[in-house]
Amino acid sequence: MPEKLPDHYDPTAVEQHANDRWTDPEPYAEADGVPDFDPDATPEETSHAYEYAVRAREDGEPFYFLDGPPFTSGRMHVGNAWGKLLKDCLLRYHRMQGRAVRARPGYDTHGLPVEVNLEQRHGFDAKQDVEQYGVDRFTAECREYVAEQAGVMTEEFRDLGVWMDWDDPYLTMDPKYVDAVWDAFATLYEEGLLERGERVVNTCPRCETAVSDSRLKYEERTVDAAYVGFPLHEADRREASERASGETANRAGGTLATWTTTPWTVVGNQFVAVDREAEYAAVTVADGAADRSDDGEDHTPASPLYVASERVEAVMDALGFDSDDWTVDRTLPGAELVGATYDHPLADRLSDHPTPRGEVAGADYVDTAGDGTGLVHSAPGFGHEDFERGRDLDLPPYGPVDLDGRFTDAAGEFAGAHVHGEGREAVLDALTEAGALLGTERYRHEYPQCPRCDTDVVYRAAEQWLVRTTDLKSDLLDAAEETTWYPAEARDGRFRNTVESAPDWNVSRQRYWGSPLPVWVCTDCGRDVVVGSRAELAERAGLDEPLEDPHRPAVDELTLDCPDCGGAARRVADVLDVWFDSAVASWASLDESPGETPRPDAWPADLVVEGNDQTRGWFLMQLVLGVALGGRAPYEEVLMHGWALLDGEPMSKSRGHVVRPPDVVAEHGRDALRAHLLGHEQHGQDVSLTSDLQGVETVRDRLDVVWNVVRFATLFMAEDGYRPTLALAGDADLDGAAGSAGESRNGQVLDRWLLARLREVVEEATAAFERRAPNEALDATLEFLVEDVSRFYVQAVRDRVWATGGEAGGDTAGGDATADKLAAYDTLGTVLHACVRLLAPFVPHLSERLYGALDGAEPTVHATDWPDADTLGLPADPDLLADVDALRAVEGAVATARQRLGRKGRWPVA
Ligand SMILES: [Zn+2]
Ligand SMILES: [Zn+2]
The missing domain is CATH 3.90.740.10 (Valyl/Leucyl/Isoleucyl-tRNA synthetase, editing domain)
Known part of the structure; x- marks a missing residue:
């Protein structure tokens, strides 16, 4: 039976209620949606509800969502959360559409930021300090630190109701992942797509490593x-x-x-x-x-x-x-x-x-x-263009400056x-x-700095390993054309330009914490020995077992036999650019055997969703390796969102210009935060927050209305012992072919109208999701609930549900008044059951609570089907919709006149 809800929407209580529901094994043990579901087997980091929802769809058509691994930076701001929430929203939708969704989250765990963080902790100024401290201790601390940070982020994502495989994230530092990285590197090498050569690169003299051009910071001086x-x-x-x-x-x-x-x-x-x-x-x-x-x-x-x-x-x-x-x-x-x-x-x-x-x-x-x-x-020796032109002129580049920014003896x-x-x-x-x-x-200008330590960089020529992106240019452009982008113009504009102008990709970094460059060089004949896996390394190095941890310094200590001359081959000390790690994620995260690079069954990914800075980052780097190794883009579809602004400026952790999720959650709840962030246009547009959280408050007000509508409906339904269903009157069986909605139980024209509107809204919301604009789905649903259901329909049917008559539950018992009331209940039941589903991807806690109050049949709303207007038999009646619009326009005019006369207008039920 429906449950009477508390008078007011209290996000804290609602979210607690939903969480309890998700983590209590009992409803799932008893449910028959997944007959052999065993809550005891649910992984520790996962809620029973998630596991159940996933298992309920495991025979569905596969949907491979690839999570772009965020850098493990610990506590996040609302902007970081936005992207993940957008992903979560789309994943929930696809599960409700019956897809077997693959949603393994990832973390980018290597790289300079981790090292700099530890260096700062220890007060290290230069690489020499790391060497003295011990590279083994240093990288062990990097690993520990990263695991800690990833743990913090996982907790924060989970807290916001992001449903992914949190018990099994892919980490770029995992030995198996490094295997995939090495395999990709070795394959590129074999195919002649890797070049070792001198290039002018930005180097940070403090970090003593090459720095990506696209990551530089600029300081005016x-x-x-x-x-x-x-x-x-x-x-x-x-x-x-x-x-x-x-x-x-x-x-x-x-x-x-x-x-x-x-x-x-x-x-x-x-x-x-x-x-x-x-x-x-x-x-x-x-x-x-x-x-x-x-x-x-x-x-x-x-x-x-x-x-x-x-x-x-x-x-x-x-x-x-x-x-x-x-x-x-x-x-x-x-x-x-x-x-x-x-x-x-x-x-x-x-x-x-x-x-x-x-x-x-x-x-x-x-x-x-x-x-x-x-x-x-x-x-x-000191400039990129100079270097290229100098090469044409056959000039041997002369750059007598060391990694630490000092002139060498040659100077x-x-x-x-x-x-x-x-x-x-x-x-x-x-x-x-x-x-x-x-x-x-x-002279006033902007000088480039290391993004990690703010030290002025030095352009200098040095030996690097480069992926020959420029050789692949036309294949990259062709492959990009096979992908679908939202917004569409980003593919042919911004992304195409980036691909066209992409230089060869320097993948070597002169640091410690990264996937080690899998290259050994023979000290006698100079031959490269490139290793494609830990197993191959073990074999070549004569180890009994592959290295459990393939990081520095363990790999540095191994000497291989040169296959040509039998001389000793020593490791090139570099590690790989972290973008190389994340660029193989589309197959490395699938956890298949690395020998398959990159052709596991699930490949390529169906969807990637990231911010617009990734046209130069992950979208591009993945494309390069996907095309080089798999002959196509590693993703079918790209949804590119914008940046989060706070009071008009980008959020910045270092400047403290941030809003953190808990600040918002404490005041308005998780669902209001989610709905606010997901209610913005997602296609490359920035999302704006203000410090006073005005936007969150506005959406919170709309959720209050939703709550009140359901409270109103369930209150009377419970009184009358009426059980609402999604199916329409006398049509409890969804598969049944019984009469279509709005015609059963003597429904009034208003009922038919509301159901016709519901059809419109369901179709609109579905279409919006299909064009990856979930914000439009949310807006259509909330607009419908607030304007049509609350402000109009509920006001109009108050008298009908107040009518007394015989016991409800029978079709005709109690005469016309009761039949009329039941028709209103039928209509509201269908509408609200459909709407809690439409809202589920956005406000998962509130939807769960309301679904429970409406006496839903599944143990969680997130295991229900996305509403389908035809299956539900919702009437299509454009004439009626137009008539009611006209009527309401008149009503609106009347209300305005009333207000002018100082009388109260109509308000949403409260
Ligand atoms: Zn630096
Ligand atoms: Zn040799």
């Missing part, structure tokens, strides 16, 4: 930018005439004026770049014009000074020349400068420099209209100096001495 002059080599005629171009410039001599915000990189200068098409000016500076310094020497650069025409005035002004100090002799296209040679101003201090005499070269990265001189000092007198400190000053001094520092200017 003012620096002294330096104008550096490179003196043209005064070639004799014969030498000059051997070159196709640039000879005129060389014969005339003079100075190439360049500009840099990082003067220490001049050490690595190997060419000066110009725009071949642009116009340059040869500027003659009057003798003695720069003789303004205290040392009494003339610092006037050798004329002519070459500067892009567009920049002449600005540059001469910045160098402190008056307008009558200089004249433009002539102009020439950049092409005429190409090939001109110059002497590196610091060549005599850098004995190892491979190009003491540099050349002017054309390059497409030269901007003659922006900052600087339009001639670009280029150091292939002669600069050795040991930090490029962001004394090294920078020393180079400036040396340039001044060499007469090459034309001047400096204060």
Whole structure:
């Protein structure tokens, strides 16, 4: 029988009630929806209700949802919760649609943030401190810390009613997972898609590792930018005439004026770049014009000074020349400068420099209209574009700077100096001495920093392992086209652009806590030995058993026999980028044997749901490895949501600009928080919260109305001993073919109308879920309950349910009044039973409570079927809907008039 509900919606009590229901084994032991269900076998971290709901669908059509593993950062803010709630909402819907949903949560457990956290705890400043402490102790602490953080997050997700396989999350640090990572790496290697080579990468000199470009932070600051002059080599005629171009410039001599915000990189200068098409000016500076310094020497650069025409005035002004100090002799296209040679101003201090005499070269990265001189000092060892162009020019990149940001011994007198400190000053001094520092200017810019420790990064060339993404470009674009995106335009816009511009992917990191790079190099013949699993490693290393823990330092200690020469192969010390870990999740999380990479039956995933920052992250990296190893995208469908804003700004843990779920839950409950977050448009749009939680309060008010409607209905139904069902009057059997709704039991036109509206709402909600816009489903359902059911229908049928007559329960007993009341009960019963199901994915606790009060037949609302308008026989009656709309418009006008007269309007039942 229906249960009379308390007068007011109390989220705390409701949520407690639902939780008790979910964790009490009894209802599930007795239920027959899953005949052999044994609550005792429910895993510890899982509620009986979840296990039951999953088991009830295990023969359904499989639905493979792949959880993007969040980084284990411990306590989360509402923004972190939003994505998981969106996933939960969609998973609940699919279960109700009868799908056998795979919902294994994951955690991204490796990486620099974990290490930095522990370093801070111990007060470590550099990798040396880690080495001294012991890499074994350090990585053991990383593992422990991560497990702790993951535990905290799991608790928080569960607390918000997120139903996933919490007893069995996939962790990227699990040995089996690392096997899958190694297998992927080894396969890429075999297929020639991995390259070991020098690349210029952002490195953090404190963390002493490469850092992803897309993860950098930027800090705005003012620096002294330096104008550096490179003196043209005064070639004799014969030498000059051997070159196709640039000879005129060389014969005339003079100075190439360049500009840099990082003067220490001049050490690595190997060419000066110009725009071949642009116009340059040869500027003659009057003798003695720069003789303004205290040392009494003339610092006037050798004329002519070459500067892009567009920049002449600005540059001469910045160098402190008056307008009558200089004249433009002539102009020439950049092409005429190409090939001109110059002497590196610091060549005599850098004995190892491979190009003491540099050349002017054309390059497409030269901007003659922006900052600087339009001639670009280029150091292939210290700049990405410089490196690429330098490679075309066959210049061996020269970058004598170590991982810790200090000049190496190859840098002669600069050795040991930090490029962001004394090294920078020393180079400036040396340039001044060499007469090459034309001047400096204060310059405001944004400098990239390590996202983990806020240290200024250094661009430097070093040996890295790269996935040859650029080789796969057209396959990646084709594969992306086979996927479905919500919003659709993100696929062909934002994502396509990202794929098109994706560079080769540097996957090596010079750290400790990560999936170890599975590469050993023969110390005799230099051959790589790449290992695809722990088992293979054990075999090659002559171990009896595979390593239980494949992390550093255990793997470092193993030496393998070179299969070519029998020499000893030693491990490359790097670990893998964490994105490589998460990029294999679509098959690694399936826990199948890694030899199958990546073709287990369930693959690819049906759906992934993540924030829009993942177009450059997980969506992309997964696509790369999916295409490289499986020949297609590893997901069918992508739902991309936005960011959570608080008072208009992104939430940030480090700035303390966050709202945490418990803050909201304490005041308005979990369901109101969920409904608020899920009520926003999800397709790439940001969700906004305000500190006063106004939006949560608004949705909470609507849930109050829902509560009151069900309370009203169950109160009278209970009085009359009426048992509400989803099935319509006299049609208790859902499979039955008995009369369709609204026609049974002499239903009034209003009943028929409400049922016709319900049909609309059910269809709308279903369609909304199918286009991955659950917010529209929620909105349609709440709007219906508040406006149509509460404000209109319930008001109109009050008199009918108040009618006294014979005992309810019989169809005709008690005459017309009773029949009429029963028809209203039938209608309300159907509507409310359907609506608690429609609401279940959003407000699982409240739905459970209301479903129980309505005397539902299943042990949990979450094991019921999603309502289907046809199965329920709901009437389609557009004419009636239109008529009632018109009627209500009149009523609305009347209500307004009444209010004007100072009388009370109608309110939702309360
Ligand atoms: Zn760092
Ligand atoms: Zn060898």
